[in-house]
Amino acid sequence: MNRQAGFITWSRFRYVVLVGSIIGSMLLSSIGAAGAPSGGALTNKGNAGSNALSVSALAAETVTAPTGLRSTVSTTTSITLVWSPSTSTAGTIARYEIYNGAALAGTSTTTTYRVMGLTADQAYTFSVKAVDSAGNISASSSSVTVYAVADANEPDNTAATALPINYGTLYFSMISSSTDVDYYKFTALSSVNHVTVSVPSIKNYDVILYDSAMNVVASGTKPTGEWEEVTFPVTPGNVYYIKVLGVSGQYMTAIYQLYLSQVVKQYVYNSPGQLLQTYVQKGLYRHQTDMLYDSNGNLTRKLMSKQILGYRDMDTSPAYSPFDNAGYSGLIGLDANNRSVSVDLGSSRGIAKAELTDSDNTTRLSQGNYVIYKSNDNITYTAVTGWLFSASVVNGRMVHAFTFNGLSARYLRITTNFADASPTFYIKLQDDMKLYLNS
Incomplete structure (x- = not known):
């Protein structure tokens, strides 16, 4: 048993x-x-x-780290941060945690956050983590170190204390109180000049230009939020003053930008002698007109655009790096420090071709060293594919041309992959970067 x-x-x-x-x-x-x-x-x-x-059966749930963290607005006491969104395999992104060093500064349900209560001219290092609806937390984003901006140009409230400025340099300042005004002074180099003031979007600032006897030469009085763009005649060698003020005492501890330039005109002709383009550089903007001809050489269309050109140093994340150094007028060694050059066309336009012209006829750059990106929002950039490359020497200078098929974009960025500090390809943006539009 x-x-x-x-x-x-x-x-x-x-x-x-x-x-x-x-x-x-x-x-x-x-x-x-x-x-x-x-x-x-x-x-x-x-x-x-x-x-x-x-x-x-338990899944490995992941949340991607936020990318492209950067600051967009800085005041004496605050900094606005933006970044590109995260994704999750387990659900939606519930919130982002913003860290000041190791300390939690706050949370946001969007991809932007304003950090308050900062001290002017002090460095702060921020990073961001994403948290999804299941409670999973991402790795930290790359950190960014930024400064709250002080009104460093003070005292500049009178012509006697005006800040001396130069052509082709971007100046940052702020109207920090209801009685604050800012004066700048310069010595004219050419007969026609232009000044640009980028105004905070919710404020109304005016610009007044004076000669050395404080007689009004010109003024800009556009409505709230619009940039002031003033072209004015001057006598070379004479001293002039620029005054920036808030209308009816308006002020804001957000920066504005001021840019003084000469008005420069350029003309581009094709081999039969037809006018292809005109360029007029005014302040930060390059006003361009493209002439389109039919097969018989008859002018069929004129395309006008208002462009801003810029460049970025150490552009190691071009898919997420915003437009930078708008209106830069200096010489750029393109093939060094992961630099890129960009253009903002103001709206999405059809781009047929882009050209970069070197200062001489020697360079180490070739087609394989370039990557080209496009964007319509200046937040996320995507690589342009299918473009054709050519290199030629024109009037003793190397010209690199990029021809596109069906490309439309507001922002175009051309990057190179050299990380060292030994450039061979030097350009001035306003003179040596050209775009040919077809719509």
Whole structure:
């Protein structure tokens, strides 16, 4: 009886094991067929001799780290941060956590956050983490170190204390109180000049230009939020003053930008002698007109655009780096420090071709060293594909041309992949970067 009982017990145990194996295999097959992640654990939750089984198939849930963290607005006491969104395999992104060093500065449900209560001219290092709806937390974004900006140009409230400025340099300042005004002075180099003042979007600032006797030469009085753009005649060698003020005492501790330039005109002709383009550089803007001809050489269309050109140093994340150094007028060694050059066309336009002209006829740059990006929002850039490249020497200078097929964009960025500090390809943006539009 004992042996019989033992046999019966063993038989039942073997039967349960066999059934359990079959059920387990069926369950795992069912899970696989349903698309659940592999690697699930099969467990027996019953007592010995039970055929009650359960399966757990736990997915590896991930949240991507935010990218492209940068600051967009800085005042004496605050900084606005923006970044590109994260994604999650387990659900939606519930919030972002913003860190000042190791301390939590705040949270945001969008991809922007304004950090308040800062001290002017002090460095702050920020990073961001994403948290999804399941509570999973991403790795930290790359950090960014920024400064709250002080009104460093003070005192500049009178002509006697005016800040001396130069052509082609971008100056940053702010109207910091209801009685604050800013004066600048310069010595004219040419007969026609232009000044640009980028006004905070919710404020109304005016610009007044004076000669050395404080007679009004010109003024800019556009409505709230619009940049002031003033072209004015001057006498070379004479001193002039620029005054920036808030209308009816308006002020804001957000910076404005001022840019003084000469008005420069350029003309581009094709080999039959037809006028292809005109360029008029006014302040930050390059006003361009493209002439389109039919196969018989008849002028069919004129395309006008208002462009801003800029460049970025150490552009190691061009897919997420915003437009920078607007209106820069200096010489740029393009093939060094991961530099890029960009143009803002103001709206999405059809771009047929871009050209970069070197200062001489030697360079180490070739087609494989370039990557070109486009964007319509200046937040996310995508690579342009299918473009054609050519290199030629024109009037002793190397010209690199990029021809596009069906390209439309507001922002175009041309990057190179040299990280060292030994450039061979030097350009001045306003003179040596040209775009040819077709719509």
